[in-house]
Amino acid sequence: MTRKELKNIAPKLSELKSMKTGFEIPNGYFDALEDKVMSKLITEDTNDIPEGYFDTIEDRVFEKIKNEEPKVISLKNRFVKIATPMAIAASILLLITLQLFNTNQEDIFANLETSEIETWINNGDLDLSTFEITSVYSDANFENLELYDAYSDDDLMEYLGDIDLESFILTN
Amino acid sequence: MTSEQELIAQLKNKQTQENAFRILMGQYKERLYWHIRKIVVSHADADDVLQNTFVKIYRNIDKFKGESKLYSWMYRIATNESITFINKRAKQNNVDISEYQHNLAETLQDDVHFSGSEIQLILQKAIATLPEKQQLVFKMKYFDEMKYNDMSEILETSVGALKASYFHAVKKIEKIITAH
Numbered sequence: 001m002t003r004k005e006l007k008n009i010a011p012k013l014s015e016l017k018s019m020k021t022g023f024e025i026p027n028g029y030f031d032a033l034e035d036k037v038m039s040k041l042i043t044e045d046t047n048d049i050p051e052g053y054f055d056t057i058e059d060r061v062f063e064k065i066k067n068e069e070p071k072v073i074s075l076k077n078r079f080v081k082i083a084t085p086m087a088i089a090a091s092i093l094l095l096i097t098l099q100l101f102n103t104n105q106e107d108i109f110a111n112l113e114t115s116e117i118e119t120w121i122n123n124g125d126l127d128l129s130t131f132e133i134t135s136v137y138s139d140a141n142f143e144n145l146e147l148y149d150a151y152s153d154d155d156l157m158e159y160l161g162d163i164d165l166e167s168f169i170l171t172n
Numbered sequence: 173m174t175s176e177q178e179l180i181a182q183l184k185n186k187q188t189q190e191n192a193f194r195i196l197m198g199q200y201k202e203r204l205y206w207h208i209r210k211i212v213v214s215h216a217d218a219d220d221v222l223q224n225t226f227v228k229i230y231r232n233i234d235k236f237k238g239e240s241k242l243y244s245w246m247y248r249i250a251t252n253e254s255i256t257f258i259n260k261r262a263k264q265n266n267v268d269i270s271e272y273q274h275n276l277a278e279t280l281q282d283d284v285h286f287s288g289s290e291i292q293l294i295l296q297k298a299i300a301t302l303p304e305k306q307q308l309v310f311k312m313k314y315f316d317e318m319k320y321n322d323m324s325e326i327l328e329t330s331v332g333a334l335k336a337s338y339f340h341a342v343k344k345i346e347k348i349i350t351a352h
Contacts, residue, residue: 001313001335001338001339006342009346010342010343010345010346011346012346013342013345013346016292016295016349017314019289019292021210021288021292021296021315022289022292022293022296023206023209023213023215023285023286024215024285025215026285029215029219030201030202030205033197033201033222033223034194034197034198037230038190040223044227
């Protein structure tokens with residue numbers, strides 16, 4: 001795109017073209033740049049690994065393995081080291097198990113009065129889902145439940161009057 | 173042998189490398205700096221990226237096969253370093269690159285190394301609204317008046333695609349600055 005074309009397509013941009021970006025640099029910035037880059041290269045070189053380091057790493061590792069004398073560990077010391085923590089852990093486990101089995105759950109429920117259980121249920125503390133009830137009473141026939149008595153005809157008419165029939169059909 | 177070929181030969185020779193590299197930096201530091209600065213916007217970031225660019229050039233000069241001009245090869249490294257840099261910065265700030273560039277343009281007036289007028293600020297903000305590649309094309313052509321063939325080597329994009337990209341960028345920016 002030539003200047004003339006730019007002027008035709010974008011006259012405002014063409015006008016601004018003679019202006020600079022407005023970006024500035026600190027005085028003398030470029031004078032020290034070569035030295036900064038060279039010292040950066042030297043710093044990076046110092047941190048670099050020696051040349052050919054990875055070529056010889058395998059040999060050096062094997063040499064180190066060969067030169068290392070195997071450690072002799074006494075069997076008695078080894079047994080004491082392993083057995084002590086195991087013995088402590090086993091004792092704790094035994095203590096917890098005994099505590100758990102000492103408590104007799106049946107005694108607790110046998111001592112409960114029927115009235116106490118009723119009060120607990122009436123307070124709404126028995127939180128059972130429909131699924132839990134059906135899984136316990138699998139032979140119960142829920143079809144015989146007389147639910148229709150729970151709502152009067154007036155209640156049903158009032159409910160049907162409140163709802164938007166179109167959205168009700170769509171959602172059901 | 174041209175002076176560029178001589179310089180490349182010296183750069184590849186361990187004994188003449190350092191001196192040749194200083195000559196190369198002297199020749200290209202300002203051009204590369206301004207190219208980088210227009211992409212990363214702040215001076216401190218441009219300084220960082222310029223140094224990294226030269227380090228990369230020094231380390232990879234042996235891989236330069238002369239298939240493109242040395243100038244294009246260096247510009248490509250500078251462009252890639254700048255894009256990598258702003259992507260990294262955007263990631264650090266948990267924003268995408270376009271939001272990062274938009275934020276850069278918005279805070280430009282507080283930059284001590286920016287003395288542009290209001291219209292220059294509007295221009296920078298308008299450029300920040302363009303897609304990343306279009307921004308690059310616009311900056312290289314509008315500010316640096318780079319030839320399409322050189323841009324094609326640097327950005328590895330066909331001349332036709334670059335022309336179309338520049339045309340769209342110009343239209344969009346003109347619309348934004350005219351509205352102000």
